[in-house]
Amino acid sequence: MTQILLETEGLCTGYGNTKILDNISFKVNKGKMVGIMGPNGSGKTTLLKTIAGAILPMAGNIILQGRDITKIPLKERAKKIAVVMQFQQAAYMTVEEYVMMGRLPFFKPFQFFEAREDLDRVHKYLELTHTLELKDLPFNRISGGERQLVSIARALVQEPLLLLLDEPTSHLDIGHQKKILDLIDSLKDTLGITIVIVLHDLNLAGEYSDTLVMLDETTQTIFSHDRPERVITKETIQQIYHTDVLIVENPITAKPGIFLTRQKQTDPQGG
Amino acid sequence: MEQKIQKWMLVLVLLIVFLVLAGFLALVIGSSRIPFQDMMGILVNGKDTASYHILTGIRLPRIILAVAVGGSLGVAGTLLQGMFRNPLVEPYTLGISGGASLGVCLTIVFGLHARVGVIAYPVSGFAGAGLVILAVYALSIRGGALKPDSMLLTGVMISFVSSSLVMLLMAVSKSDDLHNIVFWIMGSLDEPDLTLIKIVSAGSILGLVVSLFHCHSLNALALGEEQATFLGIDTVRTKRILFITASMLTGLSVSVAGIIMFVGLIVPHFMRMVVGSDYRILIISSFLGGSAFLILCDLFARTIITPLELPVGVITGIIGGIVFIYVLGKKQVRL
Numbered sequence: 091m092t093q094i095l096l097e098t099e100g101l102c103t104g105y106g107n108t109k110i111l112d113n114i115s116f117k118v119n120k121g122k123m124v125g126i127m128g129p130n131g132s133g134k135t136t137l138l139k140t141i142a143g144a145i146l147p148m149a150g151n152i153i154l155q156g157r158d159i160t161k162i163p164l165k166e167r168a169k170k171i172a173v174v175m176q177f178q179q180a181a182y183m184t185v186e187e188y189v190m191m192g193r194l195p196f197f198k199p200f201q202f203f204e205a206r207e208d209l210d211r212v213h214k215y216l217e218l219t220h221t222l223e224l225k226d227l228p229f230n231r232i233s234g235g236e237r238q239l240v241s242i243a244r245a246l247v248q249e250p251l252l253l254l255l256d257e258p259t260s261h262l263d264i265g266h267q268k269k270i271l272d273l274i275d276s277l278k279d280t281l282g283i284t285i286v287i288v289l290h291d292l293n294l295a296g297e298y299s300d301t302l303v304m305l306d307e308t309t310q311t312i313f314s315h316d317r318p319e320r321v322i323t324k325e326t327i328q329q330i331y332h333t334d335v336l337i338v339e340n341p342i343t344a345k346p347g348i349f350l351t352r353q354k355q356t357d358p359q360g361g
Numbered sequence: 362m363e364q365k366i367q368k369w370m371l372v373l374v375l376l377i378v379f380l381v382l383a384g385f386l387a388l389v390i391g392s393s394r395i396p397f398q399d400m401m402g403i404l405v406n407g408k409d410t411a412s413y414h415i416l417t418g419i420r421l422p423r424i425i426l427a428v429a430v431g432g433s434l435g436v437a438g439t440l441l442q443g444m445f446r447n448p449l450v451e452p453y454t455l456g457i458s459g460g461a462s463l464g465v466c467l468t469i470v471f472g473l474h475a476r477v478g479v480i481a482y483p484v485s486g487f488a489g490a491g492l493v494i495l496a497v498y499a500l501s502i503r504g505g506a507l508k509p510d511s512m513l514l515t516g517v518m519i520s521f522v523s524s525s526l527v528m529l530l531m532a533v534s535k536s537d538d539l540h541n542i543v544f545w546i547m548g549s550l551d552e553p554d555l556t557l558i559k560i561v562s563a564g565s566i567l568g569l570v571v572s573l574f575h576c577h578s579l580n581a582l583a584l585g586e587e588q589a590t591f592l593g594i595d596t597v598r599t600k601r602i603l604f605i606t607a608s609m610l611t612g613l614s615v616s617v618a619g620i621i622m623f624v625g626l627i628v629p630h631f632m633r634m635v636v637g638s639d640y641r642i643l644i645i646s647s648f649l650g651g652s653a654f655l656i657l658c659d660l661f662a663r664t665i666i667t668p669l670e671l672p673v674g675v676i677t678g679i680i681g682g683i684v685f686i687y688v689l690g691k692k693q694v695r696l
Binding site for chain 1: 366581583584585588592595633639671
């Protein structure tokens, strides 16, 4: 039997008085990866930030393990939900110190120094994300891909039930994209973490997610939430992105792959 | 980790040694020469001598005040730079000291100190600082959250307004008052009232302790405000407490010692280069560093053209500014 970890009920959210998303209801099963997709401005990041607790919902509920997240104290919430945003602010500390920040929610009152076990955990997750050799480098000096991996390590050190990621692979090359998504994919099994991930790239979203939530910019709500092959269809893409695409099944994984066709047709022979 | 603790202990010991040495120098050197070898004897046996009075009645309180004020400004600058994630913020940028100086000027012009006594200065300075804090705070709250950028702008503007008002007061005041105001504004650690020194010292220690309780939050804020929230930090509350703490530290310092430039700006920067950006060590280092820096600047101010005494604010401005430009050119200053 599958267990529901996260559930939103009639969630309505936005910034200030501007409503961006309305009546968002979906469920996330434990140990699964749910991808959030949608055109620019459809509110993917807003939805993620609302679930993360950075934006207070205007209406509706976000239920984590049967509890309304707005009623869970911040520190306790940080032990359950970890967040990796798209960009990491420059922080003048070493990679090890940066990852150690993830242990802050576990510090007892009046605890000044980290304990041995905190450091062990930091090393464990640096190792898991293949970034242990960077531990003494300044966080600002490492590359974008490495920063993303280190941020994931920082999130894992929180030992969360739910990991929220906002486009962790944007601006990265294809090698880093695969490396990071394979890593995130493996966390479901190795650590039993549930993942909600915003992905811009439909191919990646379709390949890695167990289910996909497609947001519709015009109606400000969920267009569909289903298995990737049912969400990524020619018709849906046409309706949501107003773009004609060709969907081809990946011969190895049987997941949907998307091809764009150039408006000006050229001779395939190159003549 | 053990290595880090060892390094921090070493930093602390060195800073304390440096501070004690600075304090010792300031005790020995002065316009009236008290031979070093006689000092112990005077302190132990010579209770009625003039030298004893100079040492314990004039020089020592001044050193204590320098420790409190330098430490307060150093910590206030560290807190503000950390909160705003902006290396140029210091107590003066946020108008806190502008408000305090306006308060003190009003006291001088209206002769309040003659009626209520010497306590009028710190009280009015503190009231001025408090009013500015409230104004900056109220003007930069949008939707329940403090907006750092608008807070900075508001602070800078209030600072301009208060300095203009201070100039207005100077233009219309009597020459006696004018002299008082000018000297007060330029900053001096010449404070005869022991009670005031005690108040400022107690305030600086209190501020230091409160700041130390928030070192983890400040570290988390370095990752960005949003990320700090995700790490379980109540950023709204933290910013409020730290802003009030920084204001209290600045308000107390300004109200007793006048405007002492640059300590709140360069001490945190300098300490960051020496000890790194971890607030667990940075806050206490800034306190000790600020204290030692101000003791030495004050020593400079009162000995360089003896028997005349220069305003210490001028010295910190000149030394601080030059050192800062030099260091900035040598090394990338980081927050």
